[in-house]
Amino acid sequence: MSETNARIQSIVETHDVVLFMKGTPLFPQCGFSSRAVAILEHLGVDFQSVDVLQDMEIRSGIKSFSDWPTIPQLYVKGEFIGGSDIMTEMFEDGELEQLMAEKQVARAD
Amino acid sequence: MAMAAAEIEALIRAAFPDADVQIQDLAGDGDHYAARVTSAAFVGKSRVQQHKLVYEALGGKMGGVLHALQLTTSVPN
Numbered sequence: 001m002s003e004t005n006a007r008i009q010s011i012v013e014t015h016d017v018v019l020f021m022k023g024t025p026l027f028p029q030c031g032f033s034s035r036a037v038a039i040l041e042h043l044g045v046d047f048q049s050v051d052v053l054q055d056m057e058i059r060s061g062i063k064s065f066s067d068w069p070t071i072p073q074l075y076v077k078g079e080f081i082g083g084s085d086i087m088t089e090m091f092e093d094g095e096l097e098q099l100m101a102e103k104q105v106a107r108a109d
Numbered sequence: 110m111a112m113a114a115a116e117i118e119a120l121i122r123a124a125f126p127d128a129d130v131q132i133q134d135l136a137g138d139g140d141h142y143a144a145r146v147t148s149a150a151f152v153g154k155s156r157v158q159q160h161k162l163v164y165e166a167l168g169g170k171m172g173g174v175l176h177a178l179q180l181t182t183s184v185p186n
Contacts, residue, residue, distance in 0.1 A: 032177070068157075069164050069172030085180045086156045 004061035012075040015048035016105040020062050021072040022053050029053060032084040036072040039091045046106040077103045112175050117142060117167070124166030125150050127185075135179070143179040151184045 012018050017040065023029030025037045040047050052059035052071055059071070066073055066080045074081040076099060081087070090096040114132040121130050121144070128148035135141040144163070151159045159182040164171045171178060 063172065067161065069169070071172075080157065082157050082160070086160065089156065089181070 004057045005065055008058060008061055008065045011048070011050060012078045016077055016103070017045050017047035017100075018050060018075040019047055019072055020050045020052055020058070020075075022051070024051055025049050030071075032070070033072045036074065036084045036087055039087050039096065040074075041108075043091070043097055043100055044108050045100050046108045076100070076105060112142075112170065113139065114142060117144065117175070117178070120168065120170075121146055121163060121166050124162070129185075135177075141177040142175075143181070145181045145183075147183045147185055149185055151182055156182070 019033075019036055019040060021028060021030075021033035021036060023033055025041070028034035028037055037049070050058060052062065062071070062073060063069055068080065068083060070083050072084050072087075074083075074087055081096075081099070082090070087096060090099070114134055118130050118132050122128060125146065125148040127150070128146050130147075131145040133143040133145075135143055146163055150162065154162070160180055163180060163182060167175060167178075
């Protein structure tokens with residue numbers, strides 16, 4: 001368990017923007033994950049995706065790591081931002097774009 | 110494995126007696142819901158904290174028997 005936490009910690013510290021999701025950005029396996037990907041792509045930020053369906057330890061570990069019961073989950077610079085509902089609200093309010101700018105995350109090529 | 114809208118609403122109301130709760134069965138299949146919860150309990154809390162309070166009210170059902178709940182929280186005007 002603590003080993004999984006250490007792995008997750010390392011992932012969210014290594015990449016500016018990390019999306020824990022079901023499936024891949026090209027083939028999301030859930031509508032909520034699909035929406036999260038669409039938002040990040042629209043914002044044009046470079047993000048690392050982690051397919052929890054391919055890793056059962058992370059799939060269960062991320063829920064306790066973030067104290068959040070569902071997937072997808074967005075991390076920016078090591079900080080938990082929220083799930084797809086919060087991402088949608090923040091995106092619609094322009095807050096997510098502002099957050100990415102403030103945190104100076106890398107843009108996608 | 111599904112939950113009735115009334116059950117979701119009852120759990121949320123039990124935790125937030127002042128709340129305005131609106132549940133919508135998105136697909137008509139008793140499995141995909143949208144919930145809008147307005148309560149003074151959310152005042153001064155971040156979105157993440159607000160959603161966590163609702164998830165707590167649902168007693169661990171979120172992510173389990175309750176797969177798809179689109180949640181929107183707000184404070185009363």
